[in-house]
Amino acid sequence: MEDIIIIFLLSLLAITAIAIIFMRNMLSVIMLGSIYSLLSAVIFVVLDAVDVAFTEAAVGAGISSVLFLSAFAVTGKRQVLKQKNKLIAFVTVSLTAAALIYATSDMPYVGDPNAPVQTHVAARYIEQSGSEVGIPNMVTAVLASYRGFDTLGEVAVVFTAMIAVLLLLLRREEEELDREK
Amino acid sequence: MLSGLYNYWIAILLMAIGFYIVIAHSNLFTKMIGLNIFQTSVFILFISMGKVDGGTAPILSEAYTAYSNPLPHVLILTAIVVSVATTAVGLALIVSINRRYKTLDEHEIEQQELEQE
Numbered sequence: 604m605e606d607i608i609i610i611f612l613l614s615l616l617a618i619t620a621i622a623i624i625f626m627r628n629m630l631s632v633i634m635l636g637s638i639y640s641l642l643s644a645v646i647f648v649v650l651d652a653v654d655v656a657f658t659e660a661a662v663g664a665g666i667s668s669v670l671f672l673s674a675f676a677v678t679g680k681r682q683v684l685k686q687k688n689k690l691i692a693f694v695t696v697s698l699t700a701a702a703l704i705y706a707t708s709d710m711p712y713v714g715d716p717n718a719p720v721q722t723h724v725a726a727r728y729i730e731q732s733g734s735e736v737g738i739p740n741m742v743t744a745v746l747a748s749y750r751g752f753d754t755l756g757e758v759a760v761v762f763t764a765m766i767a768v769l770l771l772l773l774r775r776e777e778e779e780l781d782r783e784k
Numbered sequence: 785m786l787s788g789l790y791n792y793w794i795a796i797l798l799m800a801i802g803f804y805i806v807i808a809h810s811n812l813f814t815k816m817i818g819l820n821i822f823q824t825s826v827f828i829l830f831i832s833m834g835k836v837d838g839g840t841a842p843i844l845s846e847a848y849t850a851y852s853n854p855l856p857h858v859l860i861l862t863a864i865v866v867s868v869a870t871t872a873v874g875l876a877l878i879v880s881i882n883r884r885y886k887t888l889d890e891h892e893i894e895q896q897e898l899e900q901e
Contacts, residue, residue: 684811
């Protein structure tokens with residue numbers, strides 16, 4: 604039953620993505636992008652990744668869409684959506700996808716409890732994190748304790764991105780001031 | 785066993801669609817949406833790897849003994865936040881490009897550059 608739900612949701616996701624290619628209207632592209640994020644959040648719930656699901660729903664579907672819509676409002680509504688070099692792009696993408704699909708042929712099946720990804724460090728997180736860190740949510744335990752430095756790096760990235768955005772958006776005002784002089 | 789590798793194939797299809805949009809669409813804005821699709825496909829690949837049959841969400845409870853792998857979830861949590869940060873930088877770049885060239889079409893931008901030289 605769960606398999607059928609996952610296959611149905613993944614197919615919906617693929618249809619949404621294909622629809623984005625053929626859209627001519629920028630607003631519908633943005634809205635379909637938002638639907639795409641929300642659908643992937645639902646898939647994360649079915650795949651047991653609840654923390655990822657609510658982050659994706661809040662950040663991916665929420666904040667991203669707000670960012671896209673505000674950038675769309677600033678850049679103007681008369682965007683022309685054109686595609687060029689369709690054939691070259693299609694061939695490149697098909698070759699890449701074919702190579703990757705060939706590579707999946709020796710991957711362990713989804714849900715296999717004996718797959719290499721399940722048998723190394725994950726077992727320790729599941730068995731020990733309750734007594735070592737003392738909170739029931741393993742994802743939080745790994746994020747904030749075992750891999751705290753990763754999270755510190757993430758904060759550094761977000762901070763750098765914020766500075767970059769501010770610099771890019773404020774630079775224009777200086778140019779305007781120069782022109783007024 | 786259709787479902788055994790189905791998740792991976794859809795992740796690859798989505799990656800291909802995102803890649804195609806980045807290459808073929810000439811509007812910078814649509815390219816950003818394509819990048820987002822690409823990123824989400826990687827998220828689905830990782831989360832699919834962490835799934836364990838019969839497992840539940842990785843939150844300790846006395847009622848369950850089998851849990852899905854929490855490690856991919858942590859990695860993807862970090863990736864989602866970073867992806868929004870990079871999207872914000874990309875959109876800021878797009879806004880300043882639009883202010884300078886009055887267009888977001890990469891071919892028109894190229895032409896304007898040639899005319900200036």
